[in-house]
Amino acid sequence: xxxxxxxxxLLGVLTLGVPASLLAQMEEVTPGGxxxxxxxxxxxxxxxxxxxxxxxxxxxxxxxxxxRMDA
Amino acid sequence: MQLGRIGISAAIxxxxxxxxxxxxxxxVFFWVPTEATMGIVQRIFYIHVPSAWVAFLAFGIxxxxxxxxxxxxxxxxxxxxxxxxxxxxxxxxxxxxxxxxWAVIAWGTYWTWEPRLTLTLLLWFIxxxxxxxxxxxxxxxxxxxxxxxxxxxxxxxxxxIHVSVLWFRSLHPQPVVLKxxxxxxxxDMLLTLMVGLLSFTLLFxxxxxxxxxxxRMEYEIAYREARGAPSPAPSGSPASPAAPSSPPSAGPEAAxxx
Numbered sequence: 001x002x003x004x005x006x007x008x009x010l011l012g013v014l015t016l017g018v019p020a021s022l023l024a025q026m027e028e029v030t031p032g033g034x035x036x037x038x039x040x041x042x043x044x045x046x047x048x049x050x051x052x053x054x055x056x057x058x059x060x061x062x063x064x065x066x067x068r069m070d071a
Numbered sequence: 072m073q074l075g076r077i078g079i080s081a082a083i084x085x086x087x088x089x090x091x092x093x094x095x096x097x098x099v100f101f102w103v104p105t106e107a108t109m110g111i112v113q114r115i116f117y118i119h120v121p122s123a124w125v126a127f128l129a130f131g132i133x134x135x136x137x138x139x140x141x142x143x144x145x146x147x148x149x150x151x152x153x154x155x156x157x158x159x160x161x162x163x164x165x166x167x168x169x170x171x172x173w174a175v176i177a178w179g180t181y182w183t184w185e186p187r188l189t190l191t192l193l194l195w196f197i198x199x200x201x202x203x204x205x206x207x208x209x210x211x212x213x214x215x216x217x218x219x220x221x222x223x224x225x226x227x228x229x230x231x232i233h234v235s236v237l238w239f240r241s242l243h244p245q246p247v248v249l250k251x252x253x254x255x256x257x258x259d260m261l262l263t264l265m266v267g268l269l270s271f272t273l274l275f276x277x278x279x280x281x282x283x284x285x286x287r288m289e290y291e292i293a294y295r296e297a298r299g300a301p302s303p304a305p306s307g308s309p310a311s312p313a314a315p316s317s318p319p320s321a322g323p324e325a326a327x328x329x
Binding site for chain 2: 032035036037039040042043044046047050051053054055058061062065068069
């Protein structure tokens with residue numbers, strides 16, 4: 001029980017600790033630091049979400065038209 | 072009733088657009104060099120500029136189709152304008168979201184009321200008005216005509232947005248591609264931008280065709296329901312003579328197009 005808990009804690013420290021040190025380096029070399037990476041990620045996600053949402057809304061309307069055809 | 076050739080064209084263009092966009096992502100994140108002063112956030116440029124281009128293209132289509140619709144009254148032109156306006160709204164929204172995400176790093180603020188940003192926001196509101204006019208005007212034929220006028224007026228804003236950074240004192244970066252002395256962008260960055268422009272254009276055209284096809288089908292169904300007969304509707308005749316016997320409130324003029 002304690003052994004597995006210790007393993008989980010160790011894994012958590014490694015997972016959180018290693019990227020944190022890498023991120024600290026990125027902060028030094030990139031203007032805007034982590035916020036810049038976050039904003040780039042959000043920007044590209046927004047494109048996929050909005051374009052995907054548009055396609056989804058069109059496919060819903062297409063299904064509605066098909067149902068009206070069947071009725 | 073099928074989408075037919077429109078559906079096939081939409082699938083081909085949209086598929087090429089998606090493949091191009093995936094390739095663009097690879098170029099942006101693994102190939103193109105990082106800009107020296109702005110760093111990683113400059114990579115937003117490769118989706119921001121193509122989105123702006125597609126938004127302008129879409130609203131150009133809205134204005135052109137709207138103008139010819141006012142002249143000829145062909146329903147297909149109104150459906151073209153409607154499909155393009157939806158795309159224009161989507162891509163203008165992308166521009167208005169991605170721009171501030173870049174600006175907060177480059178300028179230290181999400182938004183400033185400088186000419187290009189303000190005019191782009193105005194464009195978004197004008198086309199919001201386009202949809203509101205279509206939805207809120209009681210007479211569907213009048214709604215289409217009013218919307219066409221709004222679309223034409225809105226498109227006047229597009230060249231203003233383009234020249235605003237040259238005519239006014241503006242925080243927004245100056246053009247780096249459309250310059251008299253030629254592009255001043257790094258060749259790899261220019262190529263990535265071109266891939267973005269092509270991909271987004273194909274993606275937009277594919278979805279636009281699909282939306283147009285759905286609008287056609289909606290109109291034809293409404294026409295059939297109004298006539299109470301299974302005969303196919305005319306492909307694009309002017310709305311008023313298309314169903315002379317149909318009641319004004321239930322004829323093809325009342326076909327829900329949004």
